Amino acid sequence: MSRSAFPLSVLLTLAATPAWAGAAACWFEHGVVVVGAEVMGVPGDYILDTATPHTFLAETQAQTAGYVETALTGDVRVAGMKLRGQKVAVADLDMRTGALPTPIAGVIGADVLKAFVLDLSFAPCRVTLSRAGHAPRFPSRTALPIHWVAERPVVRAAVSDGLQALAGAFAPATGGDTAVRLSDALAGAPGAAKPNELYPYGVLRPRLRALSISGALIENLPAGLIKAEDPGLAGEIGAPLLSRYRLRFDFPARKLLLAPAH
Incomplete structure (x- = not known):
């Protein structure tokens, strides 16, 4: 093998290596x-x-x-x-x-x-x-188990309107347009003039008294509804609320890690 061929073979090997x-x-x-x-x-x-x-x-x-x-x-x-x-x-x-x-x-x-x-x-x-096993260090004191419902990752959370409380599986939605949305099989907004505007990308955002997740209580949240797709899905936690944190979705390990935003 010539001296010039060796570096070429190394480059070819590196080019074929998948990104981690x-x-x-x-x-x-x-x-x-x-x-x-x-x-x-x-x-x-x-x-x-x-x-x-x-x-x-x-x-x-x-x-x-x-x-x-x-x-x-x-x-x-x-x-x-x-x-x-x-x-x-x-x-x-x-x-x-x-x-x-x-x-x-x-x-x-x-x-x-x-x-x-x-x-x-x-x-x-x-x-x-x-890729699994190649993620950088992520300092976090909060780790939530991830399960899967209706082909979505979900974590456990609870919400309250001040009179009633509901605990269940909520999908963290990095593309969700409001803080919290609840399945319309479990919640409603009686008296809403335009009920369709309670759903994603609508303009109505009634307030929810509180949401609790991993021991943290977050109060007075804009909320809405989503269409019921699976009885095991209580709702979504949207990006406006998730943005309070830095997030790690460790899907291979089935964990959601939360760290302070700053």
């Missing part, structure tokens, strides 16, 4: 986390949402890219990491993205994120994805 971690800047506005990503070869700004079970490509972007099917399979790139052969649905996301200042290409959901340890800081907004 990656990071990207994000932005947090109107209660959702948005990050640059590429889905099915379509680059753009994508909502990062741990409470959305499946990854979506917006209908407009899919049509522009030449896709006519609504169920696709291909590559997803986010925060320097790549997953091949992911199932991607095509959907109209106008209602979900109308309040955001830039076009949204889709949603990166839990089906992609669960392969990684996800670290999220809100100010400044930054996303880090690591």
